[in-house]
Amino acid sequence: xxxxxxxxxxxxxxxxxxxxxxxxxxxxxxxxxxxxxxxxxxxxxxxxxxxxxxxxxxxxxxxxxxxxxxxxxxxxxxxxxxxxxxxxxxxxxxxxxxxxxxxxxxxxxxxxxxxxxxxxxxxxxxxxxxxxxxxxxxxxxxxxxxxxxxxxxxxxxxxxxxxxxxxxxxxxxxxxxxxxxxxxxxxxxxxxxxxxxxxxxxxxxxxxxxxxxxxxxxxxxxxxxxxxxxxxxxxxxxxxxxxxxxxxxxxxxxxxxxxxxxxxxxxxxxxxxxxxxxxxxxxxxxxxxxxxxxxxxxxxxxxxxxxxxxxxxxxxxxxxxxxxxxxxxxxxxxxxxxxxxxxx
Ligand code: TRP
Numbered sequence: 001x002x003x004x005x006x007x008x009x010x011x012x013x014x015x016x017x018x019x020x021x022x023x024x025x026x027x028x029x030x031x032x033x034x035x036x037x038x039x040x041x042x043x044x045x046x047x048x049x050x051x052x053x054x055x056x057x058x059x060x061x062x063x064x065x066x067x068x069x070x071x072x073x074x075x076x077x078x079x080x081x082x083x084x085x086x087x088x089x090x091x092x093x094x095x096x097x098x099x100x101x102x103x104x105x106x107x108x109x110x111x112x113x114x115x116x117x118x119x120x121x122x123x124x125x126x127x128x129x130x131x132x133x134x135x136x137x138x139x140x141x142x143x144x145x146x147x148x149x150x151x152x153x154x155x156x157x158x159x160x161x162x163x164x165x166x167x168x169x170x171x172x173x174x175x176x177x178x179x180x181x182x183x184x185x186x187x188x189x190x191x192x193x194x195x196x197x198x199x200x201x202x203x204x205x206x207x208x209x210x211x212x213x214x215x216x217x218x219x220x221x222x223x224x225x226x227x228x229x230x231x232x233x234x235x236x237x238x239x240x241x242x243x244x245x246x247x248x249x250x251x252x253x254x255x256x257x258x259x260x261x262x263x264x265x266x267x268x269x270x271x272x273x274x275x276x277x278x279x280x281x282x283x284x285x286x287x288x289x290x291x292x293x294x295x296x297x298x299x300x301x302x303x304x305x306x307x308x309x310x311x312x313x314x315x316x317x318x319x320x321x322x323x324x325x326x327x328x329x330x331x332x333x334x335x336x337x338x339x340x341x342x343x344x
Pocket of ligand 1: 016050161
């Protein structure tokens, strides 16, 4: 095989479904990584608000998606995704994505879609019964279109998205194999460091989510954060302050491990807690300080952007224009490869 000499451009693409505000689980699971990648300056970065994907199971509630779109845009800007460095855009404004999805649909079997573990779990959780929308069932194919339209090789996401990346790589290989072209690029996931990517809910539940009502949102004010922290799940056997406490499965310590950079201090607290003599209120107060310090600059930046929503819409519009140019070019290459360019 001939050497491919052109240096491959590094491209990041990722996104979120706008079904509500983003919380600190999203922050540690993926937002933090995106900002870090963006700030290396080594990547062309595309961040997409996946409203089409959100509609696959919310077709009857478009107002929720419309509202959440602005919330997610604000959350992005708040954590430091910078429109001067990253292209922030809206999925539904990029028609090429829908056509690419249609072409890829022919390369994927129903049986393969049925095996996607993340979709399987979601179908169970959402209790669709026999009425899983076809659009929801096939959203991994649309996600492959999102990624490949931008020829992204790096996709910063939470661990639950690995099956989507695997499916995308399969589609890319089939396409390149059938049409004998090297148009599409196989992406890799970019995941948080082990043990840092997933934070439990305030109640100790493995997942932080809006539906479980156990989340701290990036937009929460200082009082709300404090109340939530003081209500957190700790060690149910730690009743009296003198009792030795457990740190495994103790949500306060899990959060401290993730959010507190002062590892020596966290270790000291853990030792004291396990020996007995350190109360839950004390460790919660300390965690509250740590979280407030992390979230204050994020909240303040969010408020600044929220004061100028026209400016936010302009960012999304400009980003969508730029994204259309890239996606249309890929679509043209795909159409040429398939041979449906009859009138050129
Ligand atoms: N499935 C992702 C989520 O649940 C959202 C998403 C849509 C996405 N398209 C994408 C993520 C492309 C990465 C790449 O949040």
